[in-house]
Amino acid sequence: MGKRPARCYTHVRGPANTRVGKYVRGVPDSRIRSYDAGNRQGDFPVHVHLVAKERCQIRHTALEASRIAVNRQLQRNIGTDDYHMTIRIHPHHILRENKMMAVAGADRIQDGMSRSFGKSTDRAARVKVGQELITVRIHPEKYHEALDALKRASDRFPTPCSYKIGKGEELVKEYLRKN
Numbered sequence: 001m002g003k004r005p006a007r008c009y010t011h012v013r014g015p016a017n018t019r020v021g022k023y024v025r026g027v028p029d030s031r032i033r034s035y036d037a038g039n040r041q042g043d044f045p046v047h048v049h050l051v052a053k054e055r056c057q058i059r060h061t062a063l064e065a066s067r068i069a070v071n072r073q074l075q076r077n078i079g080t081d082d083y084h085m086t087i088r089i090h091p092h093h094i095l096r097e098n099k100m101m102a103v104a105g106a107d108r109i110q111d112g113m114s115r116s117f118g119k120s121t122d123r124a125a126r127v128k129v130g131q132e133l134i135t136v137r138i139h140p141e142k143y144h145e146a147l148d149a150l151k152r153a154s155d156r157f158p159t160p161c162s163y164k165i166g167k168g169e170e171l172v173k174e175y176l177r178k179n
Contacts, residue, residue: 087134140171
């Protein structure tokens with residue numbers, strides 16, 4: 001049986017479930033393996049952040065898809081040595097699902113159990129309003145490439161996102177004024 005759609009898990013309900021090992025057994029590993037990409041030691045004056053506008057949960061598969069999208073876009077257009085990208089959130093929250101029968105007439109056979117704990121199926125990151133999801137460090141002349149890459153990442157998230165310049169805003173304004 002396939003996974004439920006992401007819309008089933010995007011809303012934050014109840015306290016976070018993070019107790020791996022003590023209470024919850026058999027939690028699947030996170031798909032996202034690398035949180036940094038590009039040139040980690042480079043000196044980049046401009047920091048561009050992707051910021052969440054709503055409170056939600058983002059599954060680890062969406063985080064990995066956005067990481068791949070940003071990394072691929074920046075590698076193709078800028079090159080590996082001219083940027084540094086960081087994923088700023090981590091999927092700590094464990095998603096659970098109470099499996100129900102999905103056959104004809106199942107409503108007469110199975111009512112389910114009220115407040116059942118469920119089996120762990122996925123991991124998700126809980127995001128607050130205004131929290132930075134992804135940060136790209138670049139040179140000011142590559143500002144538009146970073147915005148395009150972050151736009152591709154925001155398409156993979158269940159929340160609307162905006163952009164924020166964390167550091168180097170004067171450099172970007174000066175570059176945009178010249179061109």
